Amino acid sequence: MLHLALALTLLAAAQPPPERTIAVDERLAADLGLRVGDRVVLRARPEDAEGDTVRIAAVTRRGADPSEIARDDYRVRLHLGQLQALIGYGDRVDRFAVATTGDSGTAAVLRRVNDAAFGFRAYRSRDVAVETSRTFAVVSRFHRAIGVITIVASAIFLLCIMLLKVEERRRDVAALRLLGVSRASVVRSVVLEAAAVALAGSALGVGIGWVASAIVNAHYQGVYRTPLVFSLVTPGVVTLAVALSVTLGVAAGLLAALRLVRTPPLALLGR
Amino acid sequence: MIAARAAASLLRHRARTALAVLGVAVAAAMLLDMIMLADGMRASFRAMLDVRGFQLRLSPRGTLPFDTEATIGGAGEIARLLRANPDIETVAPVLGAALHVRVPGTADVSVVGLGVEPAVQGDYALVRGREAARPDELVANALLLRRTRARLGDTLTVAVGYDPQLRTARGTRRLVVVGEGRFFYLAADQPAAALPIATLQAMGGPERADRVSLFMVRARPGADVERVRAWIAERVPRVTVLSTATAMAAVDQRLSYFRQLAVILGAVSLVVGFLLVTTLVTVSVNERVGEIAVLRAIGVARSRVVRQIVLEGLVLSVAGAVVGLGLGLVTARYLNGILKAFPGLPASIDFFLFQPRDAAAALGLLVVTGLVAGAFPAWRAASLPIARTLRQEAVA
Numbered sequence: 001m002l003h004l005a006l007a008l009t010l011l012a013a014a015q016p017p018p019e020r021t022i023a024v025d026e027r028l029a030a031d032l033g034l035r036v037g038d039r040v041v042l043r044a045r046p047e048d049a050e051g052d053t054v055r056i057a058a059v060t061r062r063g064a065d066p067s068e069i070a071r072d073d074y075r076v077r078l079h080l081g082q083l084q085a086l087i088g089y090g091d092r093v094d095r096f097a098v099a100t101t102g103d104s105g106t107a108a109v110l111r112r113v114n115d116a117a118f119g120f121r122a123y124r125s126r127d128v129a130v131e132t133s134r135t136f137a138v139v140s141r142f143h144r145a146i147g148v149i150t151i152v153a154s155a156i157f158l159l160c161i162m163l164l165k166v167e168e169r170r171r172d173v174a175a176l177r178l179l180g181v182s183r184a185s186v187v188r189s190v191v192l193e194a195a196a197v198a199l200a201g202s203a204l205g206v207g208i209g210w211v212a213s214a215i216v217n218a219h220y221q222g223v224y225r226t227p228l229v230f231s232l233v234t235p236g237v238v239t240l241a242v243a244l245s246v247t248l249g250v251a252a253g254l255l256a257a258l259r260l261v262r263t264p265p266l267a268l269l270g271r
Numbered sequence: 272m273i274a275a276r277a278a279a280s281l282l283r284h285r286a287r288t289a290l291a292v293l294g295v296a297v298a299a300a301m302l303l304d305m306i307m308l309a310d311g312m313r314a315s316f317r318a319m320l321d322v323r324g325f326q327l328r329l330s331p332r333g334t335l336p337f338d339t340e341a342t343i344g345g346a347g348e349i350a351r352l353l354r355a356n357p358d359i360e361t362v363a364p365v366l367g368a369a370l371h372v373r374v375p376g377t378a379d380v381s382v383v384g385l386g387v388e389p390a391v392q393g394d395y396a397l398v399r400g401r402e403a404a405r406p407d408e409l410v411a412n413a414l415l416l417r418r419t420r421a422r423l424g425d426t427l428t429v430a431v432g433y434d435p436q437l438r439t440a441r442g443t444r445r446l447v448v449v450g451e452g453r454f455f456y457l458a459a460d461q462p463a464a465a466l467p468i469a470t471l472q473a474m475g476g477p478e479r480a481d482r483v484s485l486f487m488v489r490a491r492p493g494a495d496v497e498r499v500r501a502w503i504a505e506r507v508p509r510v511t512v513l514s515t516a517t518a519m520a521a522v523d524q525r526l527s528y529f530r531q532l533a534v535i536l537g538a539v540s541l542v543v544g545f546l547l548v549t550t551l552v553t554v555s556v557n558e559r560v561g562e563i564a565v566l567r568a569i570g571v572a573r574s575r576v577v578r579q580i581v582l583e584g585l586v587l588s589v590a591g592a593v594v595g596l597g598l599g600l601v602t603a604r605y606l607n608g609i610l611k612a613f614p615g616l617p618a619s620i621d622f623f624l625f626q627p628r629d630a631a632a633a634l635g636l637l638v639v640t641g642l643v644a645g646a647f648p649a650w651r652a653a654s655l656p657i658a659r660t661l662r663q664e665a666v667a
Contacts, residue, residue: 134614153297
């Protein structure tokens with residue numbers, strides 16, 4: 001038994017230390033033409049004479065993190081001890097991630113750490129997420145404001161077009177009225193036509209929006225090299241757009257139709 | 272005469288004209304905002320970079336200034352090398368560090384600390400007081416003075432961090448506030464202090480000794496800045512040398528989303544304005560084909576009819592543009608307020624910056640749009656077959 005243990009010890013001493021490995025992100029791998037198995041030299045500072053030769057063991061893909069969207073940097077993942085040694089960081093870390101057993105456990109850990117610790121603080125992950133996504137929250141607020149302005153502009157445009165469309169029917173309406181068709185029937189037919197036009201326009205608009213959204217996603221995912229989805233066509237957005245355009249179309253049609261039926265038919269004919 | 276007839280035509284359907292003008296106004300407001308957005312942040316960023324006339328910035332190789340915590344070693348030697356170049360007028364080293372200011376009775380205030388050489392610094396303008404000439408002095412911004420309730424002449428206890436093992440503050444110094452400064456490159460919600468760079472390096476211990484985060488370089492008047500940039504890049508390969516132009520290019524790349532959004536929305540606004548004016552003038556012409564045919568029959572020249580109809584489109588566009596420019600300034604202010612909340616955005620940066628040339632560009636584009644929008648219905652009106660139109664109108 002003693003002999004066996006001694007033999008294993010000697011065998012271990014004869015083996016070279018295991019090669020150290022790292023993982024690089026897709027962006028770095030693509031830009032430098034790196035592949036799994038390649039060897040690279042890591043230095044903490046450009047001026048350092050010697051580095052740490054390591055083998056690339058994996059190529060990683062970034063998650064969809066909005067807070068990193070404008071950052072054009074590269075990511076390399078190392079074993080903690082390896083990075084501490086490389087940059088002379090000693091036995092230190094920037095942060096710990098702690099998994100708790102639930103909400104009450106989280107609260108208890110937060111309280112205990114923050115009461116006892118000196119020089120660092122514990123935060124809930126969701127609070128950290130809120131803080132790091134502030135940039136995205138600002139962009140989101142900006143988009144909402146632009147969206148409101150766009151809706152106002154579209155509403156005015158739609159009202160104008162529908163009014164003009166109905167006004168073009170002056171002579172038809174005059175003829176119908178002279179034939180004895182009731183005012184209510186004329187109004188109903190005009191409103192129905194306006195609703196049909198608004199609905200057809202909405203369907204076309206949803207199609208154009210869907211294509212535009214796909215183009216936006218493809219373009220910006222390429223520009224920022226991220227899987228983040230920039231534009232989403234959700235059922236809620238489609239419902240809002242269709243409801244708004246049909247409501248405005250019907251309202252404009254109704255207004256114009258009421259004006260037309262109140263005008264004497266001969267006046268509509270310009271007599 | 273032409274103007275009067277165009278006005279009469281537009282006033283015949285006042286509600287319709289008012290709605291069209293309102294539509295063009297909203298489109299014009301959006302167009303102005305987008306022109307301001309596309310140009311504003313560049314102009315604003317350039318103004319910030321040029322505020323003290325430093326044309327070159329040296330940061331640790333592969334980084335942008337203060338984008339990471341990396342620093343440049345051997346700072347003294349680099350500074351001497353740069354100052355020996357006759358084309359270089361000023362070299363301003365800057366070291367950045369997070370500082371903690373002790374405030375008795377409350378939590379410490381976290382502060383952006385800048386180590387500078389006061390005689391040549393380009394990071395802030397003194398609002399009152401004087402520069403931190405001695406090693407134990409600092410210049411604070413208004414927010415830091417407010418948070419610490421300090422006044423000029425007061426002494427603050429400042430540390431560069433905590434040592435968790437020793438459970439004590441690291442690099443603590445007692446520094447006298449001798450001035451209040453307005454910091455050019457920091458966000459409005461960042462308390463800041465500038466102190467002599469040697470003091471900050473000493474507070475940081477061996478990790479910060481003879482290191483800086485950035486050098487700012489001002490070339491002599493008349494010197495070729497690009498040549499100076501190339502010379503530094505060759506002589507100091509450990510740094511990235513950014514000229515104002517390359518810094519602008521980096522900003523352009525990071526904020527390309529907003530520029531592209533501005534171009535797309537600006538183009539959509541123009542198309543909406545164009546469609547509105549074209550539709551309105553076309554419908555107006557369709558309603559008046561008989562009247563136009565009569566005018567042509569009694570000898571009114573084709574060019575006169577064209578001018579009148581084009582003028583109608585132009586009046587709609589210009590009226591909408593005038594209303595829209597005012598509306599655009601209000602919305603730009605609101606949108607700028609939203610984007611100014613970007614975390615860490617320097618207080619002096621504006622996304623929507625009004626420049627008279629922006630208003631001129633928006634107005635010019637809308638005038639051209641109005642002219643083009645009126646061209647199609649004008650061509651249709653001018654090419655009406657007179658006799659057939661009159662006969663059709665009589666039958667109708």
